[in-house]
Amino acid sequence: MRDDIQSILLTEEEIRRRVHEMGAEITRDYAGKEPLFVGVLKGCFVFMADLLRQVEVPCSMDFMAVSSYGNATSTTGAVKINKDLSQDIQGKDVIVVEDILDSGVTLGYLSKYLMNRKPASITIATLLDKPSRRRADVQAKYIGFQVPDAFVVGYGLDYAEKYRNLPYIGVLKPEVYSK
């Protein structure tokens, strides 16, 4: 698996430190509130598990699954909801948790979709941000790291469903996806 990785972009230790800081920021910003974390499957699962253990306000969580990618490395622009929330979010303070904000198409669509259900607020927490690729007007309130325009995997992020279990974030060798 390591042979498919060109370079390590973020080490386990760097990720751990930043995720702790993000948890502290959320704890501060949501004092006195009880946010609902909405994880976007599957990429969110490692980040969300680590982040939520650093959040010290009472909270709940739910998950959605969307698809926009297939096995390609850039978005088609279409977003499909494969799994919706299992609860009403009206009046709730929602924090959407994503692995990476790339074109912004997925989160742009999802924010509008959730906004229609009249939550008290919606913010976005993303581990990674690739601002150079943005096509939709989406702002994340909590950003772990800005990353360059390279296809990255690990810590929940996949290529063709693989590499999610890497404990770090690495740049995938281009020959892996141009094969």
Ligand code: IMP
């Ligand atoms: P967006 O709609 O273009 O912002 O795409 C967001 C989704 O694309 C993320 O949730 C990821 O699943 C996927 N994605 C975008 N860039 C990468 C990457 O570098 N590595 C792995 N997945 C990515």
Ligand code: MG
């Ligand atoms: Mg993906």
